[in-house]
Amino acid sequence: MNTDRRFPVRLDLKHGTVDMSHGAGGRAMAQLIAEVFQVHLDNELLRQGNDQAVFSPPPGRLVISTDGHVVAPLFFPGGDIGCLSVHGTINDVAMAGARPLYLAAGFILEEGYPLKDLVRIVQSMAAAATAAGVPVVTGDTKVVERGNGDGVFITTTGVGVVPEGVVISGDQARPGDAILVSGNLGDHGVAILSKRENLGFEVEIRSDTAALHTLVAAMVAAVPDLHCLRDPTRGGLATTLNELAHQSGVGMRIRESAIPIRPEVSAACELLGLDPLYVANEGKLIAICPAERAADLLAVMRAHPLGAAASRIGEVVADPHRFVQMETRFGGSRIVDWLAGEQLPRIC
Amino acid sequence: MKYVDEFRDEHLARGLAEAIGAAAGPHRDYRLMEFCGGHTHAIFRYGVQDLMPPNVRFIHGPGCPVCVLPMARIDHAIALATQHRVTLCTYADLMRVPASERQSLLKAKAAGADIRMVYSTQDALRIARADPARQVVFFAIGFETTTPPTAVAAKTARAEGLANFSIFCNHVLTPPALRTILATAGPDGVQLDGILGPSHVSTIIGSRPYAFVPKEFRKPVVIAGFEPLDVMQSALLLIRQINDGRCAVENQYTRTVTADGNRKAQALMAEVFTIRDTFEWRGLGFLPNSALQLADAYADLDAEQRFPVDVGPVREVKGCECPAILRGVKEPTDCKLFGTVCTPDNPMGSCMVSSEGACAAYWSYGRFRRPSLR
Numbered sequence: 001m002n003t004d005r006r007f008p009v010r011l012d013l014k015h016g017t018v019d020m021s022h023g024a025g026g027r028a029m030a031q032l033i034a035e036v037f038q039v040h041l042d043n044e045l046l047r048q049g050n051d052q053a054v055f056s057p058p059p060g061r062l063v064i065s066t067d068g069h070v071v072a073p074l075f076f077p078g079g080d081i082g083c084l085s086v087h088g089t090i091n092d093v094a095m096a097g098a099r100p101l102y103l104a105a106g107f108i109l110e111e112g113y114p115l116k117d118l119v120r121i122v123q124s125m126a127a128a129a130t131a132a133g134v135p136v137v138t139g140d141t142k143v144v145e146r147g148n149g150d151g152v153f154i155t156t157t158g159v160g161v162v163p164e165g166v167v168i169s170g171d172q173a174r175p176g177d178a179i180l181v182s183g184n185l186g187d188h189g190v191a192i193l194s195k196r197e198n199l200g201f202e203v204e205i206r207s208d209t210a211a212l213h214t215l216v217a218a219m220v221a222a223v224p225d226l227h228c229l230r231d232p233t234r235g236g237l238a239t240t241l242n243e244l245a246h247q248s249g250v251g252m253r254i255r256e257s258a259i260p261i262r263p264e265v266s267a268a269c270e271l272l273g274l275d276p277l278y279v280a281n282e283g284k285l286i287a288i289c290p291a292e293r294a295a296d297l298l299a300v301m302r303a304h305p306l307g308a309a310a311s312r313i314g315e316v317v318a319d320p321h322r323f324v325q326m327e328t329r330f331g332g333s334r335i336v337d338w339l340a341g342e343q344l345p346r347i348c
Numbered sequence: 349m350k351y352v353d354e355f356r357d358e359h360l361a362r363g364l365a366e367a368i369g370a371a372a373g374p375h376r377d378y379r380l381m382e383f384c385g386g387h388t389h390a391i392f393r394y395g396v397q398d399l400m401p402p403n404v405r406f407i408h409g410p411g412c413p414v415c416v417l418p419m420a421r422i423d424h425a426i427a428l429a430t431q432h433r434v435t436l437c438t439y440a441d442l443m444r445v446p447a448s449e450r451q452s453l454l455k456a457k458a459a460g461a462d463i464r465m466v467y468s469t470q471d472a473l474r475i476a477r478a479d480p481a482r483q484v485v486f487f488a489i490g491f492e493t494t495t496p497p498t499a500v501a502a503k504t505a506r507a508e509g510l511a512n513f514s515i516f517c518n519h520v521l522t523p524p525a526l527r528t529i530l531a532t533a534g535p536d537g538v539q540l541d542g543i544l545g546p547s548h549v550s551t552i553i554g555s556r557p558y559a560f561v562p563k564e565f566r567k568p569v570v571i572a573g574f575e576p577l578d579v580m581q582s583a584l585l586l587i588r589q590i591n592d593g594r595c596a597v598e599n600q601y602t603r604t605v606t607a608d609g610n611r612k613a614q615a616l617m618a619e620v621f622t623i624r625d626t627f628e629w630r631g632l633g634f635l636p637n638s639a640l641q642l643a644d645a646y647a648d649l650d651a652e653q654r655f656p657v658d659v660g661p662v663r664e665v666k667g668c669e670c671p672a673i674l675r676g677v678k679e680p681t682d683c684k685l686f687g688t689v690c691t692p693d694n695p696m697g698s699c700m701v702s703s704e705g706a707c708a709a710y711w712s713y714g715r716f717r718r719p720s721l722r
Binding site: 263266267270272273328329330331332333334335337338340 | 349352356358361362392393394395396397398399467576691692693703711712713
């Protein structure tokens with residue numbers, strides 16, 4: 001039943017599409033917000049209908065992070081842009097060792113985008129935010145002309161608090177530290193690629209998209225002197241380790257045989273000529289901690305559902321050149337370099 | 349992963365390394381040219397050189413299709429997309445290869461040209477079918493390995509009457525390139541004692557076409573697979589031939605290569621393509637009878653005939669040593685541009701682009717051997 005007198009005719013969420021008026025600031029926009037966004041993302045702060053959310057933060061230092069999401073296709077095995085935009089920003093906040101509190105979301109919609117698909121995306125966001133306990137408390141909507149967008153872009157910003165005394169940062173890695181990953185690498189990137197390139201694999205590989213803040217909370221509680229946390233998203237493990245090595249002014253040595261990768265992901269990468277170390281993840285983290293705490297940390301990670309396949313993959317070493325090197329399964333060693341350009345499949 | 353891990357086994361590798369160490373007498377050097385970029389990639393990715401005694405050296409050959417494609421052909425492809433506004437479908441490796449005037453397919457795409465990355469000829473056909481009003485050109489490149497799929501695409505387009513599909517043919521042949529390398533080897537060229545022969549190419553053409561190497565040039569050849577154990581076992585076979593003073597064509601890659609190769613694929617190639625009188629190779633120059641073009645019966649599918657283009661003179665980057673590196677005469681680290689202005693992020697020459705190129709392999713996997721380069 002429609003109780004809002006401003007909108008005598010409800011939006012056609014079956015056959016309707018986004019049009020320019022939905023971003024023009026008038027009644028049509030108000031209706032889109034009310035019937036698509038508010039109804040699903042509903043919470044006390046959002047319900048106030050302001051252009052901002054006002055709240056008192058709990059004690060601790062504030063953390064803020066923002067992330068633009070432009071994935072194609074918008075729906076992929078294991079997720080969609082909606083839940084991805086919630087998980088991605090929660091994870092960026094959590095990687096400071098913080099407890100995420102609230103999210104803000106900015107939508108850029110392309111004229112002509114089906115409302116029924118937009119509703120699916122918003123429902124997925126709402127489900128992810130509810131499951132994570134991190135509500136979307138304010139937002140913004142813009143519409144661009146057909147051809148100027150890719151369906152839906154979502155930017156989310158998250159705020160959180162980190163307890164006093166916890167200093168987790170990319171520049172904290174020290175020679176001797178242990179390097180751990182929370183699980184199998186490459187699932188997200190291969191799931192996306194399998195849909196984007198119409199590659200029909202016999203086994204469906206699903207994205208690992210997930211909010212990692214509860215895993216982080218358990219890790220920080222057990223090992224408060226964690227040095228670094230980072231989620232290896234675009235550019236994969238290889239790029240993230242290079243970032244951390246560069247920030248901390250150290251080198252790294254990892255062991256290929258210790259890096260967890262699903263056989264089907266590794267097979268897909270083999271087929272496509274990709275290196276799984278450079279493929280994106282959306283529900284994994286890398287942790288660096290003092291070597292003597294590594295066993296405790298690994299145990300805590302493995303006890304959490306999102307860290308069941310966690311593994312200790314190598315050590316931080318002193319190296320003025322800041323190389324990330326890998327002992328290959330084969331017994332040789334090689335550099336694991338920054339990703340150059342974007343990773344492209346090889347001819348033969 | 350089944351059928352892959354077996355060929356990357358550490359224990360077998362150690363055994364092979366010991367056998368190579370025992371076989372390679374300290375009294376001489378063994379200079380082995382691995383023909384293909386696939387071999388180069390395996391050698392670096394798995395650290396095979398680490399397992400070799402110091403007197404066994406790999407010299408990188410010209411067998412990377414992206415690396416040997418002359419700049420003029422990339423210029424030509426860009427002109428097809430910009431002057432004729434065609435949809436150009438290409439394998440992804442080519443996207444970042446430098447063209448004249450600091451252009452590349454990737455930059456042309458960013459400037460508005462309709463250039464699409466595809467995984468196979470079938471993707472290009474699909475794009476053509478979906479939009480009959482749009483001219484779709486497939487940028488065909490590669491040695492004999494990737495030629496049969498292009499032949500299939502030509503036959504499919506013909507059978508379906510797909511009038512908006514054509515092929516920009518850059519397929520090249522392996523034996524003429526090998527002949528050129530060997531003919532110029534010696535004191536002034538590359539010095540080599542044996543050849544690790546192409547694996548996937550030989551799956552198509554067989555091992556017979558290499559008979560001229562021992563016969564005319566007195567060098568041993570071992571057809572070698574692309575997995576690291578394949579490369580090591582082939583090196584051992586070569587070293588044994590060299591020690592025995594033998595030279596023959598041996599086949600290590602017996603799991604796919606036969607003496608005659610894939611007759612069906614050869615027949616397809618013979619039907620659809622004909623040999624060009626001459627074709628330019630980066631590093632090797634114009635080589636007679638070294639490349640393919642569409643046969644007369646398929647000439648209507650030839651993008652070069654359908655869309656004449658005006659391409660200016662080629663501007664090679666000054667100081668780029670790709671040509672000498674492709675002949676095996678120089679190593680990537682001999683090039684002044686290597687690691688200074690030329691890196692995989694900003695490649696000046698084609699050998700820095702493809703992950704099979706010698707420069708990219710040196711940079712990406714072997715740089716710690718010379719840490720001053722970072």
